[in-house]
Amino acid sequence: MEKLTIRLALDLDGVLTEHPAPLAQAANRALGMQLPDHAFVDSAGCNVPDAVREWVYGPGGPASLLEAAPRAQELLQRLLDTLGAENVWIVTARPARSRAVAEDWLRRHRFPACRIEFADDKVEVARALGVTHAIEDSLRHATCYARAGITCFLLSSEPAPADESPLVVRVPDLAQAIERILSLAGEIGPVLPQANARWHEPEDAEPRRRRIVISDLIDEKARQRLAAEADIVDIDGRDRAALLKAVQDADALIVRSETLVTREVLAAAPRLRVIARAGSGVDNIDLEAATQAGILVLNAPGANAVSAGEHTIALMLAIARCVPEANASTHAGRWERKRFKPFDLKGKTVGIVGLGRVGSVVAQRLRAFEVRLLGYDPYITRERFAQLGVEPVDYETLLENVDIITFHVPATPETHHMLDADAIARLRPGAIVINCARGEVVDPVALAEALQRGHVAAAGIDVFPEEPAYASPLFGLPNVVLTPHIGGSSREALEAVGEIISTTTLAALRGEIVPNAVNLPAASLRAPELLRLTQVADAAGHLIAVLQPNRPSTFAVTVRGQVAPDVAEHVTAAALSSALRRWSDRRVTPVNARLVAAELNLLVSVRFDSSAAAIPEFSFEVDGESPHHVTVRWDRKDAGIMEVDRFSLERPLAGHMLITHHRDRPGIVGQIGTILGRYEVNIAGMQVGRHQRGGEAIMVLNVDDPIPEEALAEILTIPHISTAYVVSLPEPAPQMAGRPVRAALSQPAD
Numbered sequence: 234m235e236k237l238t239i240r241l242a243l244d245l246d247g248v249l250t251e252h253p254a255p256l257a258q259a260a261n262r263a264l265g266m267q268l269p270d271h272a273f274v275d276s277a278g279c280n281v282p283d284a285v286r287e288w289v290y291g292p293g294g295p296a297s298l299l300e301a302a303p304r305a306q307e308l309l310q311r312l313l314d315t316l317g318a319e320n321v322w323i324v325t326a327r328p329a330r331s332r333a334v335a336e337d338w339l340r341r342h343r344f345p346a347c348r349i350e351f352a353d354d355k356v357e358v359a360r361a362l363g364v365t366h367a368i369e370d371s372l373r374h375a376t377c378y379a380r381a382g383i384t385c386f387l388l389s390s391e392p393a394p395a396d397e398s399p400l401v402v403r404v405p406d407l408a409q410a411i412e413r414i415l416s417l418a419g420e421i422g423p424v425l426p427q428a429n430a431r432w433h434e435p436e437d438a439e440p441r442r443r444r445i446v447i448s449d450l451i452d453e454k455a456r457q458r459l460a461a462e463a464d465i466v467d468i469d470g471r472d473r474a475a476l477l478k479a480v481q482d483a484d485a486l487i488v489r490s491e492t493l494v495t496r497e498v499l500a501a502a503p504r505l506r507v508i509a510r511a512g513s514g515v516d517n518i519d520l521e522a523a524t525q526a527g528i529l530v531l532n533a534p535g536a537n538a539v540s541a542g543e544h545t546i547a548l549m550l551a552i553a554r555c556v557p558e559a560n561a562s563t564h565a566g567r568w569e570r571k572r573f574k575p576f577d578l579k580g581k582t583v584g585i586v587g588l589g590r591v592g593s594v595v596a597q598r599l600r601a602f603e604v605r606l607l608g609y610d611p612y613i614t615r616e617r618f619a620q621l622g623v624e625p626v627d628y629e630t631l632l633e634n635v636d637i638i639t640f641h642v643p644a645t646p647e648t649h650h651m652l653d654a655d656a657i658a659r660l661r662p663g664a665i666v667i668n669c670a671r672g673e674v675v676d677p678v679a680l681a682e683a684l685q686r687g688h689v690a691a692a693g694i695d696v697f698p699e700e701p702a703y704a705s706p707l708f709g710l711p712n713v714v715l716t717p718h719i720g721g722s723s724r725e726a727l728e729a730v731g732e733i734i735s736t737t738t739l740a741a742l743r744g745e746i747v748p749n750a751v752n753l754p755a756a757s758l759r760a761p762e763l764l765r766l767t768q769v770a771d772a773a774g775h776l777i778a779v780l781q782p783n784r785p786s787t788f789a790v791t792v793r794g795q796v797a798p799d800v801a802e803h804v805t806a807a808a809l810s811s812a813l814r815r816w817s818d819r820r821v822t823p824v825n826a827r828l829v830a831a832e833l834n835l836l837v838s839v840r841f842d843s844s845a846a847a848i849p850e851f852s853f854e855v856d857g858e859s860p861h862h863v864t865v866r867w868d869r870k871d872a873g874i875m876e877v878d879r880f881s882l883e884r885p886l887a888g889h890m891l892i893t894h895h896r897d898r899p900g901i902v903g904q905i906g907t908i909l910g911r912y913e914v915n916i917a918g919m920q921v922g923r924h925q926r927g928g929e930a931i932m933v934l935n936v937d938d939p940i941p942e943e944a945l946a947e948i949l950t951i952p953h954i955s956t957a958y959v960v961s962l963p964e965p966a967p968q969m970a971g972r973p974v975r976a977a978l979s980q981p982a983d
């Protein structure tokens with residue numbers, strides 16, 4: 234396995250020194266200022282006047298009197314020993330003129346020798362040094378590092394806001410930051426993909442075998458299917474340390490409900506591309522953070538709905554027929570026929586909250602019991618209620634009229650404690666509560682209290698707010714039937730879920746669009762055709778970023794012909810993510826392409842023109858000094874780049890190429906050929922596009938060998954050549970090469 238080279242930038246004040254509050258206090262005393270204690274956590278960011286900063290950090294200033302942070306010397310030594318002295322820098326925003334003071338302080342406090350850089354724009358320095366990780370006490374610097382794709386451990390005891398980048402990892406102190414870095418340094422591959430300036434390597438072209446972490450029990454056949462194509466690492470997802478270690482070089486993570494996939498887990502997983510939830514509810518996954526990090530989240534909705542629905546009815550019947558107590562009493566040798574008072578479901582009123590996949594299964598089965606069904610679900614149609622034989626009512630009416638209430642809603646802010654003390658008070662005395670959805674939906678304290686009073690006669694509970702649940706106010710109550718979240722665990726459900734998750738995880742790792750993505754639109758097109766189209770869109774995005782190396786302010790997509798909106802969205806995401814990989818240092822995938830574009834103030838627009846083009850086309854256009862334009866044509870099976878900067882091409886662009894813009898003059902082709910020949914670059918094919926003789930023209934030369942920088946420089950000296958680009962794009966898919974339809978692609982679209 235490749236070893237990770239971690240290159241680390243450590244802040245000085247507040248990281249190697251004690252908290253810098255004494256600096257603000259000294260400035261307040263000596264200079265009559267009114268700075269808050271945190272002013273020198275980020276004095277440039279807090280706009281502390283330069284003269285004050287010079288004094289604080291200058292010779293004899295209060296910075297010389299700071300104490301070292303606890304164990305800072307020993308911890309820095311460990312970093313230097315493990316990562317190598319060549320990979321560790323102190324990067325501080327103190328003024329550069331205070332270098333001697335800082336170096337003297339480090340010597341006096343017996344710090345090991347470590348190089349030190351002075352800059353307020355720490356990212357610029359970090360980029361130049363190839364820094365992969367940082368440790369900071371300033372949120373501003375941590376956020377800047379994260380934006381640049383550098384994982385930053387932020388020393389902070391504050392909870393992270395919901396929109397914080399997953400690359401900002403909050404830790405309480407330096408020791409924990411270093412422990413995490415040293416554990417990462419143990420055995421993982423590079424965190425930042427090396428940008429290849431010239432030759433485009435699609436993400437999928439990596440030859441290495443994929444690594445899939447499975448952190449909960451899944452079906453054995455599914456496991457074998459995954460193991461046939463990838464290395465499998467089995468861990469117990471409840472063991473945080475094992476999880477954080479295992480995801481360090483994982484391409485995919487497969488979880489059930491017990492593994493919490495938090496920002497912290499995502500920050501420890503730089504290669505992670507897919508998280509697959511072997512089940513329906515994805516509330517154990519931080520979806521927002523996964524999407525920001527460009528990670529695709531999959532689930533298997535519906536595959537365990539029968540299982541969860543039958544389990545719901547099992548709990549109802551267990552309560553109605555007194556099964557748990559009667560079973561225990563009979564096993565104990567007591568024959569208590571008079572003690573138990575079972576009742577029939579027939580004739581009762583059952584209220585179903587949430588009539589999605591599981592709720593529908595419950596409704597369909599309960600009809601056979603001849604119950605009256607009331608339902609509350611504001612997001613489905615009246616027709617659906619009618620199909621299921623359920624009377625639609627509002628939530629209050631449902632609460633006030635049912636003998637049994639059963640919940641089948643997802644865990645969302647709206648459904649949190651949907652059954653609380655107020656809702657319970659509305660229930661008829663003696664009602665029964667069933668929850669096989671999510672623990673968060675029912676307030677367990679209020680329910681336990683109502684069960685003890687007898688207002689609620691009994692409850693059947695499969696899910697808990699915190700799982701595994703080793704304690705709950707419901708534990709020990711005689712009128713509660715509990716199961717450990719096994720509603721979706723039938724053999725059949727595990728097999729069905731396993732099949733969906735294993736096949737779609739592998740497909741997603743191959744770059745295919747899959748139907749069960751939670752954070753990408755579903756696709757109306759078959760996977761192989763869509764894959765080919767998105768690969769070509771990816772190439773078009775790459776080409777446009779080669780033509781326009783500086784990030785533009787607009788990225789406009791025009792979709793011509795009859796194209797489904799979801800297909801257009803996948804094409805846009807593929808092209809945009811590919812271009813953004815060259816325009817930014819972020820890890821961009823189709824999942825987060827639009828988010829990253831918005832953060833970088835790149836305006837993305839998609840316009841549909843369904844009146845034109847028999848053969849659909851996608852045109853990508855960017856603004857800038859000279860706007861550039863690339864068009865992909867798609868015959869619904871194959872796709873190709875057929876137009877560059879409004880010059881039509883005879884054949885789709887593919888392979889290693891030199892593309893020039895020049896004025897159409899005799900002899901240019903010959904001069905380029907002579908230069909390439911001198912550098913032993915073989916020309917495999919050529920095409921030229923021009924609007925009129927002697928006017929602006931484009932030439933595409935396909936070459937067999939990489940073109941050296943020097944050759945390119947010489948080509949650029951030829952009179953009438955204005956620009957020259959070297960670019961490598963994927964070859965046609967093997968099954969597509971030679972298809973007659975490639976000729977159709979070459980037809981003008983209108």
Ligand SMILES: NC(=O)C1=CN([C@@H]2O[C@H](COP(=O)(O)OP(=O)(O)OC[C@H]3O[C@@H](n4cnc5c(N)ncnc54)[C@H](O)[C@@H]3O)[C@@H](O)[C@H]2O)C=CC1
Binds near residue numbers: 514538588589644647
């Ligand atoms: N115990 C277990 O092992 C299992 C539990 N589940 C859980 O069961 C629940 C339902 O799962 P599915 O039916 O697959 O989901 P689903 O998405 O198919 O259905 C959920 C339904 O709840 C409705 N809903 C959403 N918010 C609502 C609200 N505020 N009030 C009323 N209705 C609302 C939606 O319109 C939808 O019809 C989920 O929480 C899921 O995680 C699912 C499978 C197994």
Ligand SMILES: O=C(O)CCC(=O)C(=O)O
Binds near residue numbers: 511512515719720
């Ligand atoms: O069996 C499991 O993994 C949990 C099932 C579940 O809760 C779900 O699919 O939402």
